[in-house]
Amino acid sequence: MIVSTIMACSILVGGFIFLVAIRVPVAFALGIATIPIVMLDMRLTPFIIIDRMFQSYNSFILLAVPFFLLAANLMNSGKVTDKLIELARVLTGWMPGGLGHVNVAVSMLFAGISGSSTADAAGCGKILIPAMVKEGYDTRFSIAITACSSVMGVIIPPSILMVVWGGVMQVSVGALFLGGAIPGILIGLSLMATVYGYAKVYNYPTAGTPTFAEFWHALKGAALAMFTPILVIGGIVGGIVTPTESAIIAAGYALILGMFVYRTVTVRDLGAILYDTGRFASISLFAIGTASAFGWMLSFYNVPRLIVTAMTATQFGPLGTGLMIAALFLFFGLFIDAIPTIIILGTVLMPVAQAAGIEPVSFAIIGIVSLAFGLVTPPYGLCLLISAAIGGMNVMQVMRDVVIILIPMLMILLLIIIFPEIVLWLPKLLMPGSFR
Structure with a gap:
């Protein structure tokens, strides 16, 4: 029997949705959903599926993923988070809603080191959520701002999602890192503006005005940690190292800081x-x-080509296509982890973006920023789940504050769709060779 495109698409997508609905983990659901097609179509064998899986692992660039995760875990275990919080406090704590600004600022600093939003939510949340509640901040707001600010971990470079995107789509990881820098900073500033508004409405306190001595002490304490993004991003942009090599350097540097400089990581902790x-x-x-x-099975049955034909026929242009792409990533991000979504939806929409004249780097940042918001929106919302667990509240109890905080962040997403140069200016300036 030869399975038709419509039948294949129905079985694959329908089976996946059914499996997710009955609480099968997404990674397993994606694999199990392919089994009925393999059994029905005589052109396919189980070995093809296994071969496609192993081919996806045969990528040098994907080695960066575990090493960036190792760097983040070493930084958290090495009490580097404490030093970043102290630096954030002297930089932003003097403003109304001081600890809220510190929460946002430390997420921006930590994002430049770890590349992981979940590590940010766990590491910073354990310290800042109890501290904010103790200072009189509403628990719901404390949880919501921690969760929402942690999404910058995958937007501000280095970013694990950008490494995966670059490896899967054959886009320069260095250009993606540079492309995410300005949108990440803009999202951070929009969060700080929201905190300021909350502080004025609820009369939240400042964290005190630092002296020059306090500022200098905090800067010295965090300076070595802040050298990490310079090593990682500078090495890639300068063409000195590959993304994988930069991740290994970041992990090695974090190990040296934890074991020999700060002496907060022991041999016993390493296990x-x-x-x-x-x-x-x-x-x-x-x-x-x-x-x-x-994704390969969808391509085998020409599903992406049908979607591209249908979407290009609508002739929305770059703006309309960008909005549609963002909407699809936002929707899928509600239910599915970002990495599978990049591989499945990203590869399908890449030709659509190219047909509409959207640069691959701009398309990537739209997709990654949209997926980042899925980390704080139920039912997936991993960063929100982590933050709510730390704060001891139910996710639905904090949703009102999450929605309020997300609105200005969504405005930044809209800005980068309307004005793609916000994304492209820095990579074009520093890595012009990445553009055809």
Whole structure:
């Protein structure tokens, strides 16, 4: 029997939705959904699916994922987060709603080191949510601002999602890192403006005006940690190292800081750190494998070509297509982890974006920013789940504040769709060779 395109699409997508609905983990659901097609179509064998999974792992660039996760875990275990919080406090704590600004600022600083939003939410949330509640901040606001600010971990470079996107779509990771810098900063500023508004309405306190001595002490304490993004991004942009090599350097540098400089990581701690890193990396990489098999099967039955034909026939132009792409990524981000979504939806929409005249780097940042918001929106909302668990509240209790905080962040997403030069200016300036 030869399965038709419509039948294949119905079985694949319908099976996946059904499996997710009955609470099968997404990575497993993607793989299981391919089995009925393999059994029905005589052109396919199980070995093809296994081969596609192994081919997806045969990528040097994807080695960067576990090493960036290791760097983030080492930074958290090495109490580097404490030093970043102290620096953020002296930089922003003097404003109304001081600890709220500190929360946003430390997420921006940590994003430049870890590349992981979940590491940001867990590491910073454990310290800042109890501190904010103790200072009189509403628990719901404390949880919401921690969750929303943590999404910058995958937008401000370095970013694990950008590494995956670059590897899957054959786009320069260095250009993606540079493309995410300005949108990430704009999202951070929009969050700080929201905190300021909350502070004025609810009369939240400042965290005190620092002295020059306090500022200098905090700067010295965090300076070595803040050198990490210079090593990572500078090395890639300068063409000195590959993204994978930069991730290894980041992990090695974090290990040196934790064990020999700050002396907060011991040999005994390394076992737990490596175990956690291996566990989270295996989940991400397994999802890449099953998503690649699922995506290949969609391509085998020409589903992407049909979608491209249908969407290009509408002739929305760059703006309309950009809005549609953002809407699709926002919708899928509600239910599915970002990495499988990049592999499945990103590869399908890439030709649509090219046909509409959207640069690959701009398309990538629209997709990644949209997916980042999925980290704070139920039912997936992993960063929101982590922050709510730390604050001891139900996710639905904090949704009103999350929605309020998300509105200006969505405005920044709209801005980068309308004005793509916000994304493209820095990569064109520093890495012009990345553009055809």
